Structure formats: C-alpha cells, structure tokens
Amino acid sequence: xxxxxxxxxxxxxxxxxxxxxxxxxxxxxxxxxxxxxxxxxxxxxxxxxxxxxxxxxxxxxxxxxxxxxxxxxxxxxxxxxxxxxxxxxxxxxxxxxxxxxxxxxxxxxxxxxxxxxxxxxxxxxxxxxxxxxxxxxxxxxxxxxxxxxxxxxxxxxxxxxxxxxxxxxxxxxxxxxxxxxxxxx
Numbered sequence: 001x002x003x004x005x006x007x008x009x010x011x012x013x014x015x016x017x018x019x020x021x022x023x024x025x026x027x028x029x030x031x032x033x034x035x036x037x038x039x040x041x042x043x044x045x046x047x048x049x050x051x052x053x054x055x056x057x058x059x060x061x062x063x064x065x066x067x068x069x070x071x072x073x074x075x076x077x078x079x080x081x082x083x084x085x086x087x088x089x090x091x092x093x094x095x096x097x098x099x100x101x102x103x104x105x106x107x108x109x110x111x112x113x114x115x116x117x118x119x120x121x122x123x124x125x126x127x128x129x130x131x132x133x134x135x136x137x138x139x140x141x142x143x144x145x146x147x148x149x150x151x152x153x154x155x156x157x158x159x160x161x162x163x164x165x166x167x168x169x170x171x172x173x174x175x176x177x178x179x180x181x182x183x184x185x
Contacts, residue, residue, distance in 0.1 A: 002026075063132065066152040073151050077159060078144040080109035088139035090122075090129055098137060099125050131157055158183070 003026035
C-alpha cells in the first residue's frame with residue numbers, strides 16, 4: 001500500500017518500469033515476512049523440547065528406592081493396617097503455602113475409610129502423601145508402627161494400595177488391580 005501510494009505521489013518523476021519493479025518487490029516482501037514469521041514459530045516450537053529437557057535435568061530427585069540397612073520393614077508389613085497421621089503439613093513446593101496444615105487422625109486396623117470433601121479440600125494431596133509422591137513438610141504418617149518416611153519408596157509403594165473413587169474398569173480382578181506384581185499373601 002505504501003509502495004503504491006509512493007508511486008502515485010511521484011508519478012511524474014518515476015518511469016513505468018521502475019514503478020512496476022517497486023510494486024513487485026513490495027508484493028514479494030509480504031511473502032518474505034510471512035516466511036520469517038513461519039520460521040520463527042517453528043523455531044519456537046522446536047525450542048519447547050529443549051526447554052523440557054532443561055526442566056527434566058533440574059527435577060528434584062526422589063528419596064531412596066530401598067530402605068537403609070536396619071530400617072527395612074518386615075516382609076509381612078503391613079500386617080494389621082493401623083494408620084496414624086500426626087501433625088501432618090504438606091506443601092507442593094518450599095515457596096508455596098501449605099495445602100494441608102497440622103492434620104492428625106488415627107485409623108483402626110480393619111476400618112473402612114472414605115475421605116470426603118469439596119474440590120480442593122486436600123483429598124488427593126493426602127493420597128499422594130501416603131505414597132510419598134509429596135514429602136511431608138512436617139509431621140509424620142505411621143503405618144503399623146513404621147514411619148513411612150524412614151523406609152524406601154519401593155518397599156512402601158509395593159505394599160500399599162488405594163482404590164480410587166473413579167469407576168475405572170480394569171482387566172482382571174480387583175485383587176490383580178491392587179497388587180499387579182502378583183505377590184499375594
């Protein structure tokens with residue numbers, strides 16, 4: 001548009017060939033700008049993978065997979081299923097506010113428990129704490145007299161199971177779903 005306006009304003013000083021050449025370059029200029037924008041957006045999309053790799057190299061490492069010598073739980077642990085949560089405080093990152101603050105409760109062996117609450121009340125956060133996907137900021141969870149923070153993640157996660165509230169269908173029995181390794185007692 002500017003090239004055309006410039007030509008019309010200076011029509012008495014420009015010859016037809018120069019005006020045509022100017023308009024041709026002006027038209028191709030928009031194609032080049034479109035190409036530059038396209039290459040920029042492709043480069044930005046490709047840099048997403050580099051950013052992901054960078055983020056994955058800075059992921060906080062989980063606790064040990066195995067318990068230290070002398071702290072291994074008994075092979076039959078948990079026998080009874082008694083749960084004691086003492087002054088548990090959880091937060092998703094050190095710089096974020098606590099999502100669960102000083103929660104304490106006991107669950108007797110053999111008791112059936114349903115955790116109920118509104119959205120955002122901390123039900124899923126509490127479940128992640130039992131499997132140590134989210135480490136306790138303070139307080140502790142004790143299952144059959146063993147503090148779960150002191151045992152390895154493999155020993156903990158292979159011994160506990162939670163049945164989710166979502167009606168998800170699995171192939172096999174409920175027992176096979178809860179214990180996929182096949183180590184039944």
